[in-house]
Amino acid sequence: MLPDIAVVTSRERLGPWLERLGRDGALAVDTETSGLNAQIDLVGGLCLSAGRTCLYAARNALGPAVLWLADQVKQQRELIFHHAKFDLKMLETSFNLRVPYPVHDTKTISFLYNNLGFNGGHHLKDIAKALVDSRAADPQTTLLASIKEGGGKKGEVLWSEDLRLIGEYGALDAWWTLQAWPILLGKLSATAPIADGKATLLDLYENERWLVLALRDMELRGVRVNIDFLVQWREQLEKDIAKTERQLVKVAGKEILWTSSDQLSTLLYEHLGIPVTRWTKGGKKSGPKPSTDEVALTKINHPIGPLLLRWRDLSKQHSTYAIGLLESISPDGRIHATFNPDGARTGRLSCKDPNMQQIPRWSGARRAFIPDEELAFYFGDYSQVEMRFAAIESHDPTLIEGFRNNPLFDTHAATAMKMWGMQEIDPDGNKLHGRRRKFAKIMNFAMLFGAGEDKVTSQLVSLLTSKEAIASIREFGRKLDRKLIPHRQLAQLLMERYFTEFQAIKKARYAATREAKQNGYVTNLFGRRRYFDHNTEYKAFNTKIQGAAADQAKRGLVSLYRELQGEGRIALILQIHDEAVYLSDDDPSTHARVLEILNDTSSFEVPIVANLDIGKDSWQEKTRYVP
């Protein structure tokens, strides 16, 4: 079925078509814009669809159509978008039209239904083609067909060059969205696992709908930037880089493009004759190459090593952060990043333009971000949240007991105590014993990430000398295995001990992998699914843990948004996986409430614990805040 469609560019012809869109029932909305940046670009066309009607309003019809839409919003009409956050931002920046209640979003549903998407993604056209009408892939043909089928008035359509424009920009997108929505929602309901009599995927969807609003407002607000600092920092870095380059040329005897790993590899391993200690994984064409990464450079026995490490660090700060952040500043002097709820297969958020989730912690870069006048940054972060979900997922008694009985539970110390059968960690300051917590920490991360013997070995290599590794092996009362390097033998022993003591985790890991192999997907504690390609099922346990932590964090973010941002007491500005950052004044009752919201003692077998920090001057310096 295809709609009655009108492309209207004059105020006069708009009325009857708006009439046909009615005043109730779902209304699909799509904006056509001059670009993707809500701080710069503008809406040039509005596509609306309801019932059997699809209307594209542009030019002189755009203003009145927006006013009509604003009235529909006032009536709280149910709105459907594909990628709602983008259109909601554009409507707000172009027309000051704000939608204060959750809308529906076919992209969100598609991602929740199957993270692999339709035809490999979540593009509207692919979804519509798969679920609605195979002709959806060809907007021009479809538009022409629809005019015939729907008896559309030729006079309402701009022919000639404008039709091409309509085809290119997809005047029918709202129509496809409207058609795909009930089908996708039906599929989501049918797919939803049931817990406590409720379909969990639909609960997740409700949270994601609010999340879209929370992220929209975060992005629109943006973060204030200290431009003077960034400019000064950039200049200082440029001086330091130039100086380091002069030293490099002296030591190397020649000049190369220091950013080029290929050129550097030739210099180090051919001209300077330094032995190769590490290889890259290699691409399809080139295969493995000698590595010049940080680990390799640390190992080389030549004065060029430390200089290169210094150059790499300075250069990273300079290009990615000093320059990169300056280039990300919007005309309002702030940075408005984009947070994607469908950016990560586990359910985590991703962030781009710039990626605020990877701003360095120690280089000083965070000094570039400063709170708005009269306000301070507050950082609500979850404590060891992935380890807590590992405990919940596996029911491991040691971890469960620890987290239940002690809010400050030191997981790595407890792991070490269990692995070595100790009553307390490092009782006599013994050097060998003191290392045990580090070993345990490596094992815990190996568990969370699904690492194998190779990775544990290489972790140990960067932690210990061979002598120290041998001492640690002796501690286990084992004979040295001549066939293995000591670090590998130690890795084997640590893994053996770890999985002997944490059998529940071993079983949970195995169960997750089996679930993925049998079903092609796994489901986390919140009902979220992730599908796997063949031979990647080993990631299943990590997906459950990381995904549960992500869904918990997003639930917390939405609660903060709905209650405290709704009351105007906070303004969320960033989310960094296990941390929500907001601006607020110093009213302690606000922050006490934040902690009440984030702390979750009732949902799971172990409590989810949150802490709060404050940063008054910038993002760089923060201190613990207790309301």
Added chain:
DNA sequence: CTTGCGCGCGCC
């Protein structure tokens, strides 16, 4: 000139 890939590296 743009696009895609590999490398290396920032964060959780």
Added chain:
DNA sequence: AAAGGGCGCGCGCAAG
């Protein structure tokens, strides 16, 4: 059997 998980960005380099 073996596999560190999840991202985005700057850069060089080769291909289109």
